[in-house]
Amino acid sequence: METTSSYRIQGATGEWEVVIGLEVHAQVTSNAKLFSGAATAFGAEPNSQVSLIDAAMPGMLPVPNKECIRQAVRTGMAIDAQINKWSRFDRKNYFYADLPQGYQISQLYHPLVGEGAIEVTLDEKDPDSAVKRIGIERIHVEQDAGKLMHDQHPTRSYVDLNRSGVALMEIVSRPDMRSPAEAGAYVKKLRSILRYVGSCDGNMEEGSMRADVNVSVRKPGEEFGTRTETKNVNSVRFVMAVIEHEANRQVDVLESGGKIVQETRLYDPDRNETRSMRSKEDAHDYRYFPDPDLLPLELDDAFLEECRASLPELPDAKRKRYEGDLGLTSYAAAVLTAEAETARWFEALLAECGDQAMAKAASNWLISDLFGALNRLGLDIEHSPVSPKQGAELLKLVADGTLSGTLAKQVFEIMLETRQDPGVIVEEKGLKQTSDTGAIEEVIAKVLADNGDKVEQYKGGKEALFGFFVGQTMKAMGGKANPKVVNDLLKKALG
Amino acid sequence: MTELTDLGVAAIRDGVRDGSFSAREVATAFNDRVAQAKALNAFLVETPDHALKAADAADAARASGDLKPLSGVPIGMKDLFCTDGVPTTAASGILDGFTPTYESTVSANLWQAGAGMLGKLNLDQFAMGSSNETSAFGNVISPWRRKDGGNAPLAPGGSSGGSSSAISARLCPAATGTDTGGSIRQPAAFTGISGIKPTYGRCSRWGTIAFASSLDQAGPMARDVRDCAIMLEAMAGFDPKDSTSLELAVPGWEAGLSSDLKGKKIGIPKEYRVDGMPAEIDALWEQGIAWLKDAGAEIVEVSLPHTKYALPAYYIIAPAEASSNLARYDGVRYGLRDLPDGAGLQDMYAATRAAGFGAEVKRRIMIGTYVLSAGFYDAYYNQAQKVRTLIARDFDEAWTRCDLLLAPTAPSAAFALGEKSADPLAMYLNDVFTVPSSLAGLPAMSVPGGLDGQGLPLGLQIIGKALDEQGVLNAGLAIEERAGFTARPEQWW
Amino acid sequence: MSVDTATVKKIASLARIAMRDDEAEAMVPELNNILGWIEQLGEVDTSAVEPMTAVIPNHLRLREDVVTDGNCRDKVLANAPQAEHGFFAVPKVIE
C-alpha cells in the first residue's frame, strides 16, 4: 500500500527514501496490574505498588486481569483488526535489573490481536489532504518492566518495581510510513483512538505511551535496508526528530561506505541524537517459549460481543457524521473529533442547545472563542471554566437576539472570570441588546443629524458609508442595539 | 504400647481424638526423634516450636470438641515449599538467607487442617536429581542398608529424599513431596513407603519454588495408602492464585478407599519391559499383577508406543522451563549476592549464579538455555511438546482398554551414594517409569511391594486417568493389603 | 548438533553463569552426551501433531480488575541483599 511520499533525504549519491515502522507501547488503563492485584497509579512511593508476584519472589504465579484483556480486544476492534479467540502468553527471557522474573510475559507466537490498520491524514486542516492507510501487524499484551534510577548514588543504581507488571499493549505497525510527518500523524491518530476507546490515557509525559522507532533508508524502489530500533521515545515531536536524525545518520554511514548494524539505540533529547545501547548488546536471543504458568487464553463470543457493544463512536465515523448530519466543514469536523474530550464537550454543548440546527454556531464558538480562551489560559478542555451548559445558554442568548456578537464576547469574558451563568451576567450588567425601535430611531436621527456631510456623500452614491452609520449608531447605543434592527431602521431613514 | 513415633497419620489422628495420648506427647516424641537423627541429614531446619504450637492447638481443640482433619499430626515439609518466617532454600546456596514473608498454599492448607511442622526437609537442589546428592547442604542418607554388611550409604531417592528418609526412619509420620518427573514416587520406592503424585492442577503451585511449571505437582508421602489419602485431601484444592489449578472440589479420598477391584481393568504397558531390567523388578511386577487379579481386577496388556521418547522429551521440557524459572535468582531482591570488586550488574548476575547454583542445576540451566536459544526452538522444545502430545494420546488410547496401569516405580532398588552421580545420563534413566505419567499430568502412586535380594525395598507404581486419584489409591491399597510390607530399616543412626 | 567450548561459553553467558575455560571445556562432553541422547526425538513424526498447551484440559481464568495486593514494601524488601531509601540497590548500570 505504498502511496507517494515526497519526503526524501538528499545525499551525495542521490535521493534516499526513509522506511519507518513503529512499535507503540501503550499502558492499558486498569486499576490493577496485568498479573497481580497491585495498583497501577502513577507517582506512588517507590516499591509501594509491588506485590510479591511483581517482585518475582520464589513460587509466585501470574493470574491475568480480565480488564486488561478486554481493553486490548476493544482496541483491536477499534482498528478493525482480527481478534484471535485463541492466544497465549510467552516468556521473553533476558536479564536486567528492572525485570525481576528474568523474563517478560509477552505474546510472540499467538498474539491477542492480529492484522488491522488505521487511516491518517497529513494535514487535518486541508480537506483535500491525502489519507494514508498504515497497516498494523498485531497488538499483543505484555508486562511493563520496573524503573532503574541512575542519578541518586555515585556507584549504584536504584530499582523501583512500581511499574513492574503493569499491563501494556504493544501495537506493532507495518513498515508503511515514509516520512517523519507520517509517523507523527500515525502516533497522534493512534493516541486519539486509544483515548476514544478508553484503553490508554495516552499520557506520553508519564510514559503511558512510548514508541520504539524502527528506521531504515533505501534508494527509492530498492529493497528495504537494515533497520535500527530506537527505544522508548516518549513524544510525537521526539518520534519525528529520531526519524530525521537516524535517517540522516544512516545515509551518512552508507554514503561513506559503511554498513548499518541492526541494533538497539537510545534517543537523547537534550543532544537530539541517538546512540547505541550498551545494555542491549546481546539482546537478540530472547529464548521465547510459551509461559508454562499460564494456559492458553480462550475468548468466547459473549465476551467479544460485550467488547464490541461497549465501543464508542470512533473519530473517523464521528467526523463523517459531523460533516454529513451536522453540516460542519471538514476542518471543523476534524478539529472537533481529533480528541475524544473535545468531541465529548461539543456533543454535550449541542445537547444543551437542544437544537441540531445550532451545530454550526456551536462549532464556531467552540473552535474560535472557547479554544482561544483555553489556549490563553493554558487549560485543556476538561478543565474549562465554562461548562457546556453555560456555553449553550450563551449561544441561545445570541440566537434569540438577546445578545449581539459583540455583547456575547463581552459576556463570555466575564463568564471566564467569574464562572457565572451568562443569563445572570446579562441581568446584572444590563448587557441585554435592545430591539426597541423607538430608542434606536432616536439615536439614528441624532447620528444622521450630526453627520450631515456624510449623509450627503452617501446619497451621492458612496454606499460604503452605510457601515459608518451602523458603527456610530451601535457606539451611541453602547453596543446593545440589535444590529439587524439597526440595519433595517438605518436603511429606512436614509431612504 | 508401641512408640508414638511408630504411628502413622490415621493412628495419631484417631489416638488424639479418642484421648489415647495428647498431641503434645506426639509432637514431643517426634521432635526428639528428629533431633537424634542428624546422621541422616534429612532436615535442613528443625521447627520443634511449630510442631508444639500446633499440638497444643490440637489438644485445646479436642477439649472444645472441634478437631480438624490433621489435628495433632506433626509432619515434615519439603524445603521447596515457602514457609512464612522459616528459612526456605530449595537446598540451594542461591537462596542463602532467604526467609519467605508468605506461606505456600499447600503448607497453609496443611496448617489450616491442624497439622504442625517438625521442620524443613532436605532435597535435591531445586528438586533436580534422583538421589538427593545435589543438595547444597549435603547428601541425605537413606536409613536402609544392604544386607551385604558393607554399610555403604544408600541414596534415599530424589528429589524428595529428605521426605522419604525421614518417613522411613520414623522421624515423621508423613511429609510433603513434589514430583516433577518422579520425585515423590522414586524416593518412596527406594525407602519402602508410599507416595502419590496427584493429577496436575490438584495441588496449588503457589508458593512452591518452581522447577518445571508444567510438570511440578505437590503430593504426600507417608507409610501407607490411607495416610496418603488423608494428607492429599488436606493439601489439594482449588487455588485462584494458581492459573493452572483445577477448579474442582476435593473428593473424600479416605472415605472412598476400597481394595475391592472387581470390574476394574488393569493395563500392563508392554513398553515398560525395558532391556536390562533386574529380574527382581520383573518378578515383583508379576507379583503385583497377581495381587491385583486377586483383588478382582482383570489384567490386559496395553501399548504406550511413545514411551521411549518420554525421557528425552522430559529432558528438554523440564530444563527449558527451569532455565527460565530460575532466572529470577540474580542477587538483586533476595538470596545470595556475589559482587566481585568493580563488577557491573551483569557480572554480578553471572558471579552470583555461578556461586549459588550447584553443578546439576547449572547443567540443566545450560541445557534449557541451549534448547531454547535462537534457531533451536522448533527442533527441540516444540518437537518435545509435540511428542508430549503423542505420549498423552498413548495414555488416552490405553484408557479405552483399561482403568489403571501397573508398572514398576523404578528400574532398580536404591543405589549407593556416589554410584551414579558421575554420569548424569545414567541418573536420568532412573526416572524412566515415572516420567511418562508426569508428562501427561496423570495421577500416579508408588507403594512398597517387597524387598530385593539385598533387603532393599522395591516399589510398584499405579497410574490412573486424570482426576482418578481414588482409583489409584484403591489399587494401591489392594497391593498394600496383599504385600503385607512391614520391613523397616534397622536403626543405626 | 554438538557443542564446542565456545558454544558452551556463549550459552553460559546467555544464562548468566560465570564459567572458567576449564569448566566450560569439562562441560562439552557432558552436554554433548545429553544432547546426543535427546536428539532421538527427531525420529518421531510429529508433522500432524500440535504441541501440548494444557497438560490437563483446563481454561485460563481471568481476575477481576481490583486492587487486592501491593502496599507491602517491607515484605518486598525484607530479603534484599541491599536496599536503600525504599529501593533495591544494584551496581551502577550504564545504558
Ligand SMILES: [Mg+2]
Ligand atoms: Mg520493541
Ligand SMILES: [Zn+2]
Ligand atoms: Zn514490548
